[in-house]
Amino acid sequence: MELSLADFVFVLLFGSFGLVLLSALLSRYFHARTERRALARRVICRLCLHAFEDSSPARIVACPACGALTEKGRPRHLG
Numbered sequence: 772m773e774l775s776l777a778d779f780v781f782v783l784l785f786g787s788f789g790l791v792l793l794s795a796l797l798s799r800y801f802h803a804r805t806e807r808r809a810l811a812r813r814v815i816c817r818l819c820l821h822a823f824e825d826s827s828p829a830r831i832v833a834c835p836a837c838g839a840l841t842e843k844g845r846p847r848h849l850g
Contacts, residue, residue, distance in 0.1 A: 816841050
């Protein structure tokens with residue numbers, strides 16, 4: 772099978788476009804996964820509102836600013 776110059780350029784152009792699209796999608800996926808993991812480790816103290824990250828598996832952690840015990844998880848809003 773012979774490949775003309777126009778066909779070669781066409782394949783090269785769309786192949787490059789496909790690689791750029793694939794790398795952009797992978798980059799967005801890994802960035803979103805990193806953000807989700809960071810949000811899962813983030814804790815806000817209910818007493819002093821100090822935000823910190825804790826990667827330990829413990830459900831209740833001590834605030835490094837005031838020492839109050841704080842439960843991990845989504846904060847409950849009163850209202």
